[in-house]
Amino acid sequence: MGSSSEVPVLWELVRTARIAERWLAQAVGSAELTPTQFAVVACLGDTGELSKTELARSLRVRHQVMGPILRRMIDAGLVELTGLGGRGRRNVLRLTQAGHDALGHAQTAVVRASRPTSLGLTAREQVTLTRLLVQLRDALDDAELAQPTTRRNLQ
Numbered sequence: 001m002g003s004s005s006e007v008p009v010l011w012e013l014v015r016t017a018r019i020a021e022r023w024l025a026q027a028v029g030s031a032e033l034t035p036t037q038f039a040v041v042a043c044l045g046d047t048g049e050l051s052k053t054e055l056a057r058s059l060r061v062r063h064q065v066m067g068p069i070l071r072r073m074i075d076a077g078l079v080e081l082t083g084l085g086g087r088g089r090r091n092v093l094r095l096t097q098a099g100h101d102a103l104g105h106a107q108t109a110v111v112r113a114s115r116p117t118s119l120g121l122t123a124r125e126q127v128t129l130t131r132l133l134v135q136l137r138d139a140l141d142d143a144e145l146a147q148p149t150t151r152r153n154l155q
Helices: 008-029 036-045 052-059 063-075 099-114 123-146 151-155
Strands: 080-083 092-095
Touching: 008 036, 008 052, 036 052, 036 063, 036 080, 036 099, 052 063, 052 123, 063 080, 080 099
Parallel strands: none
Antiparallel strands: 080 092
């Protein structure tokens, strides 16, 4: 696996994702968010409100993973849980004003960190890369949904 044409794309993607997550952590850290918290506030910012299950599904994580993350975010005043809750009653999460403020600050930092020149790309290369990453993510997601045991086998 010497030259870049010999490196399997999924392995290169994992290696790149690890570095990209560190860059994202630095950017959203300026808003005192972690990458996971940024994902939560960005998702809720887009949708308005979601149940814990809907949020986990949107972020492609297990429902159980969300509990501790959301408790910390509720304690920090970034999100709030509304509704009566309980068996058969829907609880929904939504951003507080502090959550909206953190999202705005973090989004500005992420956009700045994502500038083509910051990433060593031209504007055209960035557009192409983004399009290809979305295409790949959608294809992998579709393949995973078609084979429900895939997710268990990969973890």
